Amino acid sequence: MLKLTVNLPDKSYPIYIEKGIIQNIGENIKKIYKNKKIAIITDSNVEKLYGQKLENNLIKENFITKMIIIEPGEKSKSFEVLQRVCDELLEFNLTRGDLIIAFGGGVVGDLGGFAASIILRGIPFIQIPTSLLAQIDSSIGGKVAVNSKHGKNLIGSFYQPVAVFIDPDLLRSLKDRVFYDGMAEVIKYGAIRNKELFYNLLQYKTKEELLQNIDMVIYSCLSIKKDVVEKDEKDTGERMLLNFGHTIGHGIEKCFNYEKFTHGEAVAIGMAAITEASEELEITEEGTSALLKKLIAKYNLPYELPDINKTELFKAMNMDKKNIGKSMNIILLESIGQSFIKNIKPEEIEKYIKS
Template sequence: MIVESKIVPVALGGRSYDIHIEAGAIDRAGVLLTPFIKRGRAIVITDRNVADLWLDRLTTALGTTEVVVEPIILPAGESTKSWAQLEALTDRLLALGVERSDAIIALGGGVIGDLVGFAAAILKRGCDFIQIPTTLLSQVDSSVGGKTAINSKAGKNLIGAFHQPVHVLIDPDVLDSLPIREVRAGYAEVIKYGLIGDKQFFDWCIENGAKLLAGDAQARIYAIAMSVAAKAAVVAEDERETLDRRALLNLGHTFGHALEAEMGFSSRLLHGEAVAVGMVLALRYSARIGIATMAEADQLAAHFRSLDMAYDLASSGVQASGATLVEHMLHDKKMTGGKLPFILCHGIGDARVEKGVDLADVTAFLDAEA
């Protein structure tokens, strides 16, 4: 398995774009992003933590092709996905005289990507933007597919729009600057693609997950490429989640978002950590209702445990009743007609949408898991 770089297309007709994965890509951004920078200016939006690590290198790389960088540096953290920061960002972009075809670059993790993408979606009824994701989670999930959003008092990502980037540039080398906890959190979204529909990739993750987390370059490129290819295929079929197909990407998220909500969407439980536990819970509940086996759920939990990841309610730190967690689920944006669909597994590699789940049974299940 030797992979130096990879280009994965996202086929959406007039909204199609490529995901370019390459070690050292940030240092070649001047060349790689030239087709998307039309006025010799790039507005790079990032947060303080990422700016300290990568903004100068990106600015230098863009400068090799005489692109002038206008940086906008925002506070780091989930609280940046807010109405206040959205207003401040759009006002700043308008003050800079942004045009629809200008190069607006989101340099950062999921928070920056979601906020910048939403700002681009609503500014002048839609501006182009480029994603340069800097966490594993954003590289394999949030930077691809066009979901953009901010949070509200009612919950996470409830205010947003579908707005596709014009390009995604992924540099696996940036992962070396992350705390291992952040890389582990992103890994949960990697193995998710195997659980959804690729048993062979799931098996690869079981065998190679530890190498990926340890920094093996080839393992990282392969895992990222496989993940974004899987997501790109789903997005191409169901861009706006009007069918059940794209909903499968939410495996682990219904349980996971409830755990995050109970923790106040704070750093006490990262999104990827919540998704990891959520996927184990989804598999265990699937076993409870007879569509998967408990051995499969135990295999996933044991894998996460071997990587020092959260794998059940106790290791997540969440202490809440089943009723409390189900109440959080009722704020899920996937609620339709008063019903909450769950993504469950008919075995590893065969996720499906289940619309007839008994929430009273889910409550009892979560109480038993506590």
């Protein structure tokens, strides 16, 4: 078992990474939680594959459970779904001493964590991420949110879990598109902070070879995120580095109504577009853009900006939550493994998007 601990001023929590950890999850939770009630928030895809296994494992340890199921996909991160989830949690008569488990990908983690943060003004919750994107990124750091008509993740809070349990074996049941969606975030970590990880990803010959090494890939990504979150929990400084490709990516997602591109696909396009532009502006080391595109393509992700209304894209990007007053922050690469935050005026963004 690999273990990391996120150490924050107000709260510290463990991250456990182990193949097969889901098989004895009840026993592991019993070590850190002494009450009986557990509400499980998941989506219908995950529930069909693993819901009964998780619930049976918890019942075996004498926990009283309730499964709350949402539809998969970004559209479930809405006020309407949040309200239904909160109503079901209240019907279960949870108290502040009880526990919520967010069991799924990034959507479930964001929605479930946000519900946990507002029910009774805060109930402890555990993340059990089932997608690669959630395992290496969204399940730690405490960002929880829903979307609005104005953009993605604009309504939310910072609410840290009490523990994160990561079972890499769960990734084997993912469809290829969902798996590679998560690889965009892995590529991001290599590009911004870990040159060795980036070049290792270039060298894996098959998906199976990658899966054989996935424990350490996950560990490498989470080590970076843990370090950044510990320095900047509330995303006002260094943590913004984790948003490489995201400002453009979120804009693309919104312009296509969250239907054409997955989050990772949109982020991959964003990383490629901004790096090609910054290289032409002689901000980024020559050849970086070609390397990045090569790695993006290797993991079946797009890197070319789609046919899109630029006015709408810029409008969506200007609504990004990382913007401050009359300026916005973008993340650029100096070279592979080296990144920095650049503050620009919103009207300057066009020159940082290579179409």
